[in-house]
Amino acid sequence: MREKRNFAQRTRVLVSDEVRKKYFLIYEGADTERIYFEAVDQNRDAIGINPIIELVPILRSYSEDNWSNPKKIIDRMILNLQESNTGIISYETFLNWIMEYLQEEKMLPPGRTAAQTMWARLKVLVTEHLEKTMSEPVNDLEDTLNTIAEYLQEFNNLTNDLPKIISNRAITYDSDIDKICFVVDRDRGDFTERQYWDVVQKCKENGFGLYMSNPCFEFWLLLHFDEVMNLDNEKLLANAKVTNARRYAEYELRQLLPRYSKSKYNTAELLSRIDTAIRNETMFCEDEDKIENEVGSRVGILIKEMRQ
Numbered sequence: 001m002r003e004k005r006n007f008a009q010r011t012r013v014l015v016s017d018e019v020r021k022k023y024f025l026i027y028e029g030a031d032t033e034r035i036y037f038e039a040v041d042q043n044r045d046a047i048g049i050n051p052i053i054e055l056v057p058i059l060r061s062y063s064e065d066n067w068s069n070p071k072k073i074i075d076r077m078i079l080n081l082q083e084s085n086t087g088i089i090s091y092e093t094f095l096n097w098i099m100e101y102l103q104e105e106k107m108l109p110p111g112r113t114a115a116q117t118m119w120a121r122l123k124v125l126v127t128e129h130l131e132k133t134m135s136e137p138v139n140d141l142e143d144t145l146n147t148i149a150e151y152l153q154e155f156n157n158l159t160n161d162l163p164k165i166i167s168n169r170a171i172t173y174d175s176d177i178d179k180i181c182f183v184v185d186r187d188r189g190d191f192t193e194r195q196y197w198d199v200v201q202k203c204k205e206n207g208f209g210l211y212m213s214n215p216c217f218e219f220w221l222l223l224h225f226d227e228v229m230n231l232d233n234e235k236l237l238a239n240a241k242v243t244n245a246r247r248y249a250e251y252e253l254r255q256l257l258p259r260y261s262k263s264k265y266n267t268a269e270l271l272s273r274i275d276t277a278i279r280n281e282t283m284f285c286e287d288e289d290k291i292e293n294e295v296g297s298r299v300g301i302l303i304k305e306m307r308q
Contacts, residue, residue: 001026001064001080002100003171004057019052021177023306026058026077028068028184031263032217037183039267040303047274048307055306058171061096062119070184071195074202077180084170092134094144095122098158101165107155125151141166179209181302186214186292187239196292203288209305210288213297215239218249220299221265223280224273225256236295278303 027033278300285296
C-alpha cells in the first residue's frame with residue numbers, strides 16, 4: 001500500500017501554525033468509496049471539513065489489487081507501517097515498488113497482461129533464483145536491484161533508478177497526529193465472524209478508525225434519502241441478489257439515484273443531502289461492537305469527526 005498525495009512532506013495551514021492532521025483513507029472497494037470521498041474533499045468547504053484535516057487516500061500495491069477481505073487489508077497496513085518505521089521492507093514490498101515505478105514511468109506495455117507477466121517474472125526471480133520467500137526482508141536494496149536488473153535485461157538501467165524507485169513510497173503516518181480510517185463493508189462473503197472480531201480488536205489496539213457499513217457502502221449512500229426508512233431491514237441485512245447484476249441495497253439505491261453504478265454516480269446529489277445521511281444513520285446501528293449483525297453504518301461518524 002502507498003499513499004496518494006500531492007505533497008511529499010507534511011504542510012502547515014497558512015492562517016496559523018497548526019500542523020495538518022492527515023486522515024488516511026483505506027477503502028475496501030476500488031471505485032465507489034473513492035468517488036464519494038474525492039467529492040467530499042473537493043467540496044470540503046461546503047461540507048464543513050476542518051481546514052487542518054488533509055484527506056489522503058491509500059492506494060493498493062500491485063499484489064493487493066483485488067483484495068476485498070478487510071482482515072487482509074488491515075494486516076497489510078500494519079505491516080506497511082512497520083516497514084515505514086523501521087526501513088526494513090520485504091521482497092514483496094520491494095517488488096511492488098518496482099512494479100509501481102515501471103508503470104508510473106510507462107516502461108511496461110499498457111494492459112493487465114503485461115503487468116501480470118512482469119509480476120510473475122519478478123516472483124520467479126525471488127523464489128527460485130534468490131531462493132527467498134516474499135515475506136523475507138531485503139538486506140541490501142541496491143544489491144537486490146542489481147540482481148533484478150541483470151535478470152530483466154530489457155531494464156538494465158534500473159540500477160541507476162533506485163532513488164526514484166524508493167522515493168515517496170513510505171507512508172507518512174504520525175500516530176500522535178494522524179488517523180488511519182478503514183471504510184469497509186460487513187459483507188459476510190468477504191470475511192468470517194472470527195475475522196470480523198479480529199479486525200475490530202486490531203483497530204482498537206492500533207488506534208485505527210473502523211467505519212463499517214452493513215451490509216455495504218451502498219447503504220451509507222441510501223441514508224442520504226429519507227426513503228431508506230421504508231426499506232425492509234431483513235432484506236437489507238441479507239442483501240440478496242434482486243437481479244442477476246444487483247443486490248437489494250444497490251437495486252434500491254438506483255431507484256433513488258438513477259443511473260447509479262459502482263464506478264460512476266451523481267455525487268453532487270448525494271453531498272447536498274449529507275446532513276440527512278448523518279441524521280438518518282443515527283436511526284440505525286453505529287456501534288462497531290454490534291454492527292456485525294445489524295443494519296447500519298459508521299461513515300457518518302467519520303464525516304462528523306472530520307468536521308470538528
